[in-house]
Amino acid sequence: GWRSRAAFKLLEMDDRFHFIKPGSRVVDLGAAPGGWAQIAVKRGAAKVIGVDLLPVDPVPGADIIEGDFMEADMPERLQNMLGGRADLVMSDMAPNTTGHAATDHIRIMALAENALDFALKILAKDGAFIAKVFQGGSEKEMLDLMKRNFAVVKHVKPPASRKESSELYVIATGFRDEL
Ligand code: SAM
DSSP: OOSOTHHHHHHHHHHHHOOSOTTOEEEEESOTTOHHHHHHHHTTOSEEEEEESSOOOOOTTOEEEESOTTSTTHHHHHHHHHTSOEEEEEEOOOOOOOSOHHHHHHHHHHHHHHHHHHHHHHEEEEEEEEEEEETTOSOHHHHHHHHHHEEEEEEEOOTTSOTTSOEEEEEEEEEOOOO
């Protein structure tokens, strides 16, 4: 079985959009407890590296880094481990919620923006970026940045995501690698 409920959200999104390619290199930001990494391995990615602040029980077929993805050396470290650029950067990261909706919103969007910056550094041409964002979708600045750097950008609410929750995912495909 899958380790997380979050796993079903990724399965549903990948069934529709097929961004986990056989033989690809995948970075999974906010990997604990490991559900998304399990799926990436199962769907045939050649290299899967998960990063989380929390420890993750070993996921067969994946490597795990315990740490903050925003550490300065992380893009280089990941490229070395992957043996090149990534085909997919996926982020299911969420901050610890404060219960104060506006604060939680700001924090989750800040994580998503930092995940995008990170993805722009390590994606290969035609690569894909997926991140958890908040209702209303990406902030304009982040959306503009994605539209300049990817051929297609869309927002989806997978059925497994609770209706009361204001989470959404942004799926950006066709990284241009031109800027
Ligand atoms: N997709 C995962 C799965 O299927 O098992 C669930 C991910 S969980 C919803 C979000 C994770 O993001 C948490 O484990 C949290 O520790 C991690 N996270 C939050 N901020 C982070 C950061 N700056 N660097 C690395 N991980 C972070």
